[in-house]
Amino acid sequence: MNKTTFVKKLFFVLCFFVLILNQNLKAQIVIGAPNIGFSQACANASFNSYNVTFVFSPEAGLSPTNQFHIELSDADGSFANPTVVYTSSPGAVTTSPATLNFVLPTDTAGESYRLRIKSTAPAATSSGSPSFAAYYKIQDSPFTINNLISTASYCAGGSYLLTIDNPGTGMNDSPLNYPSLTFNWYRETGPTTSVFVAEGESLSVSTPGTYFVETNYGTCTSDSFSNRVTVTESTSGTTSAIVSSLGNPFCPSGGPTTLTTTAGNSYQWFLNGEAINGATNQSLDTVLSGTYTVSIDLGSCNTTASIDLVSQGFESSINVEEINTMEPGETLYVEVTTTAINPEFQWYFNNVLIPGAIDNTYDATEYGTYKVVISQTTGCLVSYDILFEIEEPVDPFPSVADIPNVISPNGDGINDTWIIPNIYVSGTNTEVLIMDAYGKTVLNTTNYLNNWPENEIQFSSVNPVFYYVITTTDNKTKKGSITIIK
Known part of the structure; x- marks a missing residue:
């Protein structure tokens, strides 16, 4: 093989390895540990939103289909069986650093949770975040124990069982309706201090003190707590x-x-x-x-x-009697005295409101039934009524011409007493003698007031008969009988 051919083949091989290496580098990324930016997550129905920020590199290493997951550990910080609390859309996150938002599951409860970030293309996993407390406060309102009764007692040597009410009275939101919750009982040691006593849905108390219970939301503050109950130890007496x-x-x-x-x-x-x-x-x-x-x-x-x-009412009085008499054409001045705060007054005549009568005084001019309503308008809003009547005066000596021989003393105001002509009554010095059927004297006076009989006469079926003798100062007499009927 000549030298030129060898060099060409070597160059080709080197280019191939560089290409493969570059592709491998693009198929890998590194994800930094997430920055959570909070020390505890205390969620409830009105707030459950948390951010986590992380970095990754290289940005070019992400596939267009990549998704990022936020994983939540268990309450002990283990990722052996994590919960995915957020998943991004494919290709939605492409730049570093990235901030994602997540919500806590409703069964979250613990002091040592952690978060981590995972990618899908390429697959990569960050290390875990620092530990943090996290609770979802599924019940976050005050509730009642002991039926909202603030005292309890047990006999010496015994105990008293405090329990969380379920459902309780009124609008009580019992935490027992949420099976995942646990509870901590406390005994007060001072106005603002207390000590932990026990866990559970109830507490058997054998030590006097003031007790309450809270839903166990760890270090998260909460409104899920009970009323206080003061338990005492009793002996007979x-x-x-x-x-x-x-x-x-x-x-x-x-x-x-x-x-x-x-x-x-x-x-x-x-x-x-x-x-x-x-x-x-x-x-x-x-x-x-x-x-x-x-x-x-x-x-x-x-x-x-x-x-x-003690009632937070007030006291009131009036300057007239319950029943009053008034001559025709006269005026009865009525005044109310009261301890009511910022009082208001309303006057009524025969149950009809009197327009404009809003003062604590009133000039009454008519016969009938009156009422004044006094209302306290500040603090405890209370109203009280005072009633009184004005009657026409009764003439004890009405003008009659004849001496009656029948009366009916039954309290109806008609013919109740023996009314005789004015020439024989008080001021004339006339002697009036009344005897019963057996001759016993029941009245002997020279100052008769038309008021016999003053006391009730008891009888059953036979109408009793009385006899009278009226003797004037010139010794003229009138005699007759008086029959009593019902």
Whole structure:
């Protein structure tokens, strides 16, 4: 073989190897460890969006069909069975550095997650990111324990079981509806401090203290926590607590307040020392102020609880009587005094609103029924009514010509007393004598006020008969009988 031919063949072989080497270089890339830019990921239904940034080289090494994956490790940081949390579209990412966005799966819960990046064409995998805490807070609102009753008690040597309510009352979002969740119980050690006690859906308490439970979201802050319950140890004769649902003092415009005491086997409620009939449950609804006590059977011991319940109402008074008399043409001045805050007044006559009557005073000129409504417009919004009547005065000495022989003292205001002519009544010095059928004197006066009988006369089927003798100052007499009918 001549020298020229050999050189040509050698050059051809070298070019072939350079071409192959160049193609191999284009078929490989290196991906740097992802930069996550956060120390923990605390997601919930309203926020679940996180960015990760990474570099790769060479950019020319990517195939037009390449896709990048973001993989999430397990809670211990292992990629043995990773979860793909993001996949880019084919050929969408072509420049370095690149930033991708991902969301956490709803079952994420742990303190040592990591991320890594993988490519598909060519296949390459980055190293893992630094560890970070990650939780998806599937339940992130306050919930109730112990039926929202803030006190509990157990007999000495026993215990009390605190449980998460499911479903609970009202709008309670019980975390027990989410099977993946776990819970941590705590006991308060100060106004802002507490110690971990145990895990679980319930807690058996044998040490007095104030307890609460939180959904276990690790180092992520959360609103998924319970109300506090103060648990006490009781012996027979000791006292427990009563809680008012509307507070104490309470505002009666909010409806009845519910008084609740610690859980027991049986109960009896008292108001101002008197047993309340039928009040034998753990709770009692009331709108009345006063001292409430309850006797509680805890099983091996008994305890009592007490509360001085106060209403946030107000006091009002009026300067007239419940029933008033007024001569025709006169005016009755009425004034209301009240402790209500920023009070408003509305006056009614015979249940009809009186236009323009909005002051605490009113000049009443007509006979009938009046009402004033006093409303407190600041703080506890409460209204109270005061009623009074104005009647035409009764003439005790009406003008009659004849002496009646029948009366009906039944309280109907008609013919209730024995009314005689004015020439025989008080001021005339006329003697009026009334005797029963047996001759016994029942009235003897020289100052008769047309008011006999003053007391009720009892009789069954026979209408009793009385006899009268009227003697004037000039010794003229009138005699007759009086029959009493119903």
